[in-house]
Amino acid sequence: TITGLKAGEILDSRGWPTVKVTVRLEGGTVASASVPSGASTGQFEAHELRDGDSARYAGRGVLKAVENIEREIAPALIGIDAVRQPEIDRLMCELDGTENKARLGANAILGVSLAVARASAQSMEMPLYQYLGGSTARRLPVPMMNIINGGKHAANGLQMQEFMIVPHGAPTYSEALRFGSETYHALKGLLEQDGFATGVGDEGGFAPRLKNEREALELIVRAIEKAGYEPGRQIAIALDPAATSFFGDDGYALPGLGPSSISSDDLLAVYADWITAFPIVSIEDGFAESDWSAFAKQTAAVGDRIQIVGDDLYVTNPRFIRRGIDEKATNAVLIKPNQIGTVTETVAAIELCRRAGLRYKFSHRSGETEDDFVADFAVAMTGGQFKGGAPCRGERLAKYNRLLEIERELGAEALFSSPFVA
Ligand code: PGA
Numbered sequence: 001t002i003t004g005l006k007a008g009e010i011l012d013s014r015g016w017p018t019v020k021v022t023v024r025l026e027g028g029t030v031a032s033a034s035v036p037s038g039a040s041t042g043q044f045e046a047h048e049l050r051d052g053d054s055a056r057y058a059g060r061g062v063l064k065a066v067e068n069i070e071r072e073i074a075p076a077l078i079g080i081d082a083v084r085q086p087e088i089d090r091l092m093c094e095l096d097g098t099e100n101k102a103r104l105g106a107n108a109i110l111g112v113s114l115a116v117a118r119a120s121a122q123s124m125e126m127p128l129y130q131y132l133g134g135s136t137a138r139r140l141p142v143p144m145m146n147i148i149n150g151g152k153h154a155a156n157g158l159q160m161q162e163f164m165i166v167p168h169g170a171p172t173y174s175e176a177l178r179f180g181s182e183t184y185h186a187l188k189g190l191l192e193q194d195g196f197a198t199g200v201g202d203e204g205g206f207a208p209r210l211k212n213e214r215e216a217l218e219l220i221v222r223a224i225e226k227a228g229y230e231p232g233r234q235i236a237i238a239l240d241p242a243a244t245s246f247f248g249d250d251g252y253a254l255p256g257l258g259p260s261s262i263s264s265d266d267l268l269a270v271y272a273d274w275i276t277a278f279p280i281v282s283i284e285d286g287f288a289e290s291d292w293s294a295f296a297k298q299t300a301a302v303g304d305r306i307q308i309v310g311d312d313l314y315v316t317n318p319r320f321i322r323r324g325i326d327e328k329a330t331n332a333v334l335i336k337p338n339q340i341g342t343v344t345e346t347v348a349a350i351e352l353c354r355r356a357g358l359r360y361k362f363s364h365r366s367g368e369t370e371d372d373f374v375a376d377f378a379v380a381m382t383g384g385q386f387k388g389g390a391p392c393r394g395e396r397l398a399k400y401n402r403l404l405e406i407e408r409e410l411g412a413e414a415l416f417s418s419p420f421v422a
């Protein structure tokens, strides 16, 4: 039974305020959770409540969300058994009363939802992944590690946001993490050798000032080889262009690839060329969130060979995922709990994906905290893939290291089977 609910403002990995919630249960269990925050957010994400008080943190304070937790959510939840997650999440949605959690704030609601789940697991002395996923939750995900950052995550002139490596040929999660980390260090060496800066972006990937996106792909292939791995067979590449961020009235603006903006069809051809030239296994948000037909065209053209993922397109919301199913827009869905705002609704989005035969890929946000909830959640939901940034910066390692712990805890029971063809 929930006996207390406290909240406070903390700072995320970009140094902006976010919400941390602490739940107390009868019997003495105390558990906390904190909420991440995106930079390249989808238009239809659940509402992240910010104070708008320009005298504090440029208006980005979250004291209103904190107050909403303590003054409104706490009195409504105290006395309820923490194991009743669906009811608790539904109560918070009803209390909020809006379509997109705009009144209380999705950051307030998610913080409570996560902390309640963690407290409940703790009180039952169960690991969180098992509490959320049951005893069949034994599959460790392939880490998709973002080793070159661009777009809204780095001011280096690259328009596309994420260049990830996927060590899908590794035999275990820990080996995959090692393959990825070694490649990350090999890339650092190449950048130093070629005279590029080795500072990192928001997700811990390097943020060199390259000529264009193609150069990033070439560097990654060289890094995989330099680390001693076979590109494609052992380590593949995944992209998240986050294309909404370079889409305008004239089309897609990619100055590194040509002076004028290009159409959806032209961009589709660019990707087709890259898929042939590089071992790419997954493209997320290759087109703007409003450009549904371009997604469908790409899925029809290459969806049998590679994974096409919708992130901003779906914002983890069953309403948009259903449209994606109807229009065959993609063959996979990105899952970010804070886009929808509760544990229960995140699980519902995944169940919809499962029923429709869509893959799903768990994800952190670019603004993160040291909270590792999403690592357990990814194992619980057994989707087999997780993107958590580069193997660099504490908030990214918190997740990757938690997955190592889960793997050790499961021991011989741990499963690792890549959703990608090796
Ligand atoms: P965000 O980026 O957290 O800044 O939205 C991650 C992504 O686009 O997948």
Ligand code: ZN
Pocket: 240, 242, 284, 285, 311, 312, 334
């Ligand atoms: Zn994305």
